[in-house]
Amino acid sequence: KKMYNWLFSKRYWISLVILLFLTVNQYHGSSIAMFDEYVQTGQGTEYTQPVLGTPRAIRSDEWLVYTPNRLSAQYGDDAYSQYNDIMRATATPNLLAGNMFFSYASLVNPFVIAIFLLGQTFGQSVVWYGTIILTFLVSIEMCMIISRKNKLVSVMGGCIIVFSGYYQWWLGINVVGWVLGAQGAIVCGYHFIQSKKISSKLLLGIGLGIAIAYFVTSLYPAWQVPVGYLFLGILIWIVFENRNRIKCFSFWEWVILVCSFLFAISLICYYFYADIEYLKSIMTTVYPGNRISTGGEGGTLSKLFWWFYNPLFQMPGKNFINPSEGGAYITLFPIPLIVALWYLIKEKQKDILTVILLIISLFLGSYILLGWPEFLAKITLMSYSTSKRAVDILGITQVYLLIAVLSRFKPSKKVPQLVAIAIIGVVLPIYILLNLQKFPEVGVPTKYIIFLSVVFCIFSYGVMVELPKRVYTRIIICLSVFALMTGIFVHPIQKGFDAVYSKPLSYKIQEIVEVDPKAKWLAIVESIVPQQFLVANGAATINSTNVMPNLELWNTLDPTKKYNDIYNRYSHVTIELTDGETTFELLSLDSIKLNLSYNDIPKTGVTYIYTEKPLEEKDNFKCELIYNEHGGYIYKIN
Incomplete structure (x- = not known):
């Protein structure tokens, strides 16, 4: 327990040491070793292959597009300028190469400054692992807010979010930048309200401005729009809970807060100004600019159950067709939803955050399952999102609901044991059938299905019924470890870029x-x-x-x-x-x-x-x- 408390209290310093170690050794998580499969196979140094792990061909948006484009920005007399003449062999905004424009716009993603200062090899280590580490730390802080500072549950939440199949399989191309940006904005805003020191508020204000800009400029509306509704709901709860503190803000606190938003707006405006050619171009394309969605693809809700097989995606010898699209959060859905409704209806418990999360679940669920009229989808901007993208945000809503269920209600009023067993008995077969139906391309060992079924039963039972504290603690720890193992081996550990340059x-x-x-x-x-x-x-x-x-x-x-x-x-x-x-x-x-x-x-x-x-x-x-x-x-x- 002493060691755990020490690790938790020193987590930022420990993270900094880990990042320094990874950077000095030029490690990153790109699957760029895939180039050795296509170009002069077997030629080059020993570091054409990863130090550890397996390069993933399916992550072509990262190793084939994003990383080479980023590397292209270093060439010529006008390296890291606004335009890059190497991509497409014509002037192309360098912001499309992973924010490779050395300017005020760089502050939108401060990690890329490491590339400008240290060069591509060392700098990309900072971009890769700095993003993962900071997202993990911010996710813990986000869960601390939801769980009322329950450390164990918050670490579990951080593991579920950052090491989920969803986050890890999409990591590296900035479309999941919302995970850091949206959570970072809420965390900075919350602690801005709670803090009493002006110096702390000033730093938090800067962080708030950067986080907002980072979220907005990730430029993937299919996830950004539903995420906006989720975090708007959470923001309303925070403001309501802290309305008395906000009313007592001093003049300088309001000045700092207003300046934070102006800072964010300036970053966003400058970024869009520098990227205006791309924005105009992509909005008039046949794909993806011309896409309008109204939801109504109810079958995509099954993705909430797919975490069951997510650990297999990263195992050698298991060739899933598209693990990126299959990546999901461990939510134990619909268990947290049922327990939340039990508390609110049966036990007449009042919790505004839980109510808001349930409303967001209904909002997104109706769009995914039933679909909306086109005019409603357009005025709410949900037309920019599709059912298969909105379901990912419904997934993280269920993660937050799980955190709330485990920490915000009295343990003395849990679901009766027989009711819990009956619920598990109904839900477990659905998990098995939906996963077997979705991933028929891989022969899954019966032993694995049995093991996962036992795991699901134990975790779900622990969420629903009252247990001794020691047993409850062990279940949370096991769930954290299981979440960690779900995505930790997705990316290889690659040293440098010898897969190309040697x-x-x-x-x-x-x-x-x-x-x-x-x-x-x-x-x-x-x-x-x-x-x-x-x-x-x-x-x-x-x-x-x-x-x-x-x-x-x-x-x-x-x-x-x-x-x-x-x-x-x-x-x-x-x-x-x-x-x-x-x-x-x-x-x-x-x-x-x-x-x-x-x-x-x-x-x-x-x-x-x-x-x-x-x-x-x-x-x-x-x-x-x-x-x-x-x-x-x-x-x-x-």
Whole structure:
């Protein structure tokens, strides 16, 4: 107990030491070792592979798009400026490369300042693990507010949130930045109210401004909109509970608070100003800008039960189709919901926070299950969210409800044992059936199903009935450990970026870029991977991932805009040379193929071509082979 209390009281200093250790060793959690599967396999140093763990191909948004784009920002005389000429081989806002614009906008995500100061290798360690560690600490603080400072339950809540399948499988591309931003804003705001020192309030005010800006600029409305409603409800509860303290604020307290919001607004406005070209472009795309949702996909509610199999997602030899979409929070749903209703109705307990969480659950649940009229979805902005995204926010609402149930009610008034057993008997088969139905692609051992069923029964029973304190404590500890094991092995521990920079091809690309930095490249390959390898090495590549459509180029190749609905989208781009006319094909929502006529190559302005097989010269196409090694070819167009 002494050790636990010491660890808890020193958690910020311990976290700082851990982050320092990880940074000095250049460790990060990117699955960038996947490049070794596609580009000159087996070439490079021993650190092309992780020090520990397994790179995940499914996390392509991170290792294939986000990380190479971030690496591309370091090249050229105008490194980390507003625009990056390497992505898409045309001016692209560097904010799209993970906030790689060294300016006032950097304060939106202060971790990236480490990249500007320490370089990519050390800096990305800070970005990766600093984000995880701070989110864990902030999640504990958030749960401390909900649980009335119950340390054990709060640590459990922190483990459930940060090591959930949902958070870990989406981590690394900023779309889950709301977890830190929204919780951080509430935590800073709450302690601003509670604190009596002006110096503390000043620091909390700065933190509040940055947290709000961090949340707003994560730019993923599908999660941001429902999250906004959840935390608005929590904010209303905090203001109501502390209304007397707020009424007694001094003049300077109000000044600091107002300045915090002005600080947040200034950061947001500057960020959007610097990113205005992207915002205008993406809002007019076919995908994702043209998407309107009204909910009504009731089947997505089953995701609340999928945590049952989440620990298997990270196990070697288990090939789930899409664990990112299957990632969920451990909520024990619907147990906390039932217990909360039991307290409020049967025992006539009054708790405003629990009531608000139940209202938010009903709000989101109705949108997901029944759907709303289009006009209602639009005026509430829920049209920006889909059922399969809103259900994730319903999930964290259930986590907060679980924290509330475990800490905010008198243990003497629990659910009767027979009722609890009956509820578990009804819910457990639903868990097993829904999980087997959702993940039929993997043969799950019967032993695992039995083990998880026992775990679920014990945890659920502990939530519902009155137990001796020692037993209750052990159940909470076991639930924390189980939550930790659900997501801790999702990411590998990777040292540096040798998976890219120790390849012979990398040396050659950078040698060419050094001599001919403004030259444009394209990759003629069947895969979408080598294009991003070129980008990571500073080669301006026209068919790198179009995080925003390069309409100037596409319209040059398609002057009649016949294929506008195909290329006007966020897209991965593959290119095949053809003797016929230039055409575009839609391969999937975010993937297109350009059949590029040899006659149209000059229109692209390309000087270098990377391919994985020899190119044939034509009467209208002449090129010179300047590199051929380990399955990689580079041609210079004459």
